[in-house]
Structure formats: structure tokens, C-alpha cells
Amino acid sequence: MAAKSLAQTPADLSDLVGARGAGGETQLEARGYRNVMTNMVRDTKFSFWWSERRRQCVSVATSDGRYDAITVVPPANCDGGQEPTTPPAAHPSGERISLVCIGSGSGPAAQSTSGYRYNSKTRKFEPEFGTTMGRESFSSDLEIEIDGSLGRVRPQGKLVSPIHSGGTDGWWPIEGLMIAPDRITGQYRMNGMNKPRIDYDRNSRIIRVKAATDFVGRCEGDR
Known part of the structure; x- marks a missing residue:
């Protein structure tokens, strides 16, 4: 099985979380990272950066112009950033x-409801609370x-x-x-x-x- 990636912010980049995108890119380049790929998923931009010195690939999530998260991802996610290894033994699928x-x-989620219901015995509207299943x-x-x-x-x-x-x-x-x-x-x-x-x-x-x-x-x- 391939090595497990580290879903965490690398120590050398932790201070950039919250930084503005343009300034963050300048800092990434100054610290030896190069941008290899950028994609948009809804309102969030995800860019992948490779550090040759650290042999490390990181994913940077940018929302509203600021870095929301910086996480280490498998080296294969950075174009040309695969770590040199001895070729693995052959497997049935070869992949x-x-x-x-x-x-x-x-997904399913419980949602609280509240309102008033008329009580015919007391002839008054009384508060009523409940829970329904919805999706979030x-x-x-x-x-x-x-x-x-x-x-x-x-x-x-x-x-x-x-x-x-x-x-x-x-x-x-x-x-x-x-x-x-x-x-x-x-x-x-x-x-x-x-x-x-x-x-x-x-x-x-x-x-x-x-x-x-x-x-x-x-x-x-x-x-």
C-alpha cells in the first residue's frame, strides 16, 4: 500500500494560513515552492505547490482572497514531484x-422545529417543539x-x-x-x-x- 499522506499544515508554512493570496504566493516562492497546478471547486481555489528541497507537495485552499488551509498531500499530486523510488513489484492491475x-x-441531519398548536381543551395556542429529518x-x-x-x-x-x-x-x-x-x-x-x-x-x-x-x-x- 502506498505511504499514507499527512493531512496537516507543514511547520514551515503554518504562518501563512490566513494570509492574502498574492502575498502568500510570494512567500511560498521565497521558501522554495513552485506552483504546479491550480483548480477551482465552487468558490474555493485549490493550488498545488512542490518543494524540491523538502520533496514535499502541499495543497493550498484559497477563499475570499485568503489562504484557508495548507495541507501536505501525496507527492504524486504535484506534477513531476514524485519521489524517486525503486519500482514496485508487479500487481494484477499494474496500477x-x-x-x-x-x-x-x-447528508441527513436532524432539524429542530417550533411553533404553536391550538389546544381545543384549553382553547389556547400552546408552544410546540419537535424534530424533523432533513438534509444539510x-x-x-x-x-x-x-x-x-x-x-x-x-x-x-x-x-x-x-x-x-x-x-x-x-x-x-x-x-x-x-x-x-x-x-x-x-x-x-x-x-x-x-x-x-x-x-x-x-x-x-x-x-x-x-x-x-x-x-x-x-x-x-x-x-
């Missing part, structure tokens, strides 16, 4: 893939690592059910993994009732995760 996917989704939107990300015929997924934030089983250090094995030139599919068992299905289009780089919680995002790191 080693590391994806970082950022997007948004919606959220932004999140997930990582996928594939090594030969084995794969695992690391969902984040609201993609992780409050009640879940299995998983190791936040990673769930992908069951029924299918890898084709244009598509990757499979599913993972969040709990007995929730088995999200993954559908990744390798041409558009759009991923969809469908279960109790739905998620659509764009991935980097493939090809």
Missing part, C-alpha cells in the same frame, strides 16, 4: 494510484490509495458517519474494486447499513460517492 479529492455533498450541505475531502488490486479510502468530515465500524486510522478498505482505463469503482463499509459506493471518472477526474451521504468532487493525482 499505483494516490488521489486527493475535494468537493461538496449533502457541507464541503469535505477524501483520499484514495490503490496499490495493485488493493485499495483504501480515507473520508473526512461529514463523510464519516457518527456511527461507524471498521476502518484503521481513518482508512476503510475498498471492496469490489474495479479499475478500468476510464473509470474506477468500488465501495466501502462505513457500517452495517451504510455502504457508500465510489464512482470515479478518470477522464473528467470527477468522483461521486453515493450512500446515505452524497458527495461530488474533483480529484488530483491520477495520471
Whole structure:
């Protein structure tokens, strides 16, 4: 299995969180990073930066002109930033893939309600409170690592059910993994009732995760 990425802010860049985009880019370049890719996901810009000296790739999320988050991602997400390694042993699928996917989704959520109801016995309107089930939107990300015929997924934030089983250090094995030139599919068992299905289009780089919680995002790191 490919090495696990570090979903954290690197120490040498922690002071740039909250900085304005233009000033942050100047600082990144001054510290030895070069921009290799930039994408937009809704209202957030995601740029990927590579440090040759540190052999490190970072993702920078910019919203409203400021750096919201800076996180370390797998080197394969930076064009030309793969760490030199000894070629791995051959696997049935012949693929080693590391994806970082950022997007948004919606999931079930309890919503409190309040109002008044007329009581025919007291002939008065009385306060009434209750709870209904609705859906709420959220932004999140997930990582996928594939090594030969084995794969695992690391969902984040609201993609992780409050009640879940299995998983190791936040990673769930992908069951029924299918890898084709244009598509990757499979599913993972969040709990007995929730088995999200993954559908990744390798041409558009759009991923969809469908279960109790739905998620659509764009991935980097493939090809």
C-alpha cells in the first residue's frame, strides 16, 4: 500500500494560513515552492505547490482572497514531484494510484422545529417543539490509495458517519474494486447499513460517492 499522506499544515508554512493570496504566493516562492497546478471547486481555489528541497507537495485552499488551509498531500499530486523510488513489484492491475479529492455533498441531519398548536381543551395556542429529518450541505475531502488490486479510502468530515465500524486510522478498505482505463469503482463499509459506493471518472477526474451521504468532487493525482 502506498505511504499514507499527512493531512496537516507543514511547520514551515503554518504562518501563512490566513494570509492574502498574492502575498502568500510570494512567500511560498521565497521558501522554495513552485506552483504546479491550480483548480477551482465552487468558490474555493485549490493550488498545488512542490518543494524540491523538502520533496514535499502541499495543497493550498484559497477563499475570499485568503489562504484557508495548507495541507501536505501525496507527492504524486504535484506534477513531476514524485519521489524517486525503486519500482514496485508487479500487481494484477499494474496500477499505483494516490488521489486527493475535494468537493461538496449533502447528508441527513436532524432539524429542530417550533411553533404553536391550538389546544381545543384549553382553547389556547400552546408552544410546540419537535424534530424533523432533513438534509444539510457541507464541503469535505477524501483520499484514495490503490496499490495493485488493493485499495483504501480515507473520508473526512461529514463523510464519516457518527456511527461507524471498521476502518484503521481513518482508512476503510475498498471492496469490489474495479479499475478500468476510464473509470474506477468500488465501495466501502462505513457500517452495517451504510455502504457508500465510489464512482470515479478518470477522464473528467470527477468522483461521486453515493450512500446515505452524497458527495461530488474533483480529484488530483491520477495520471
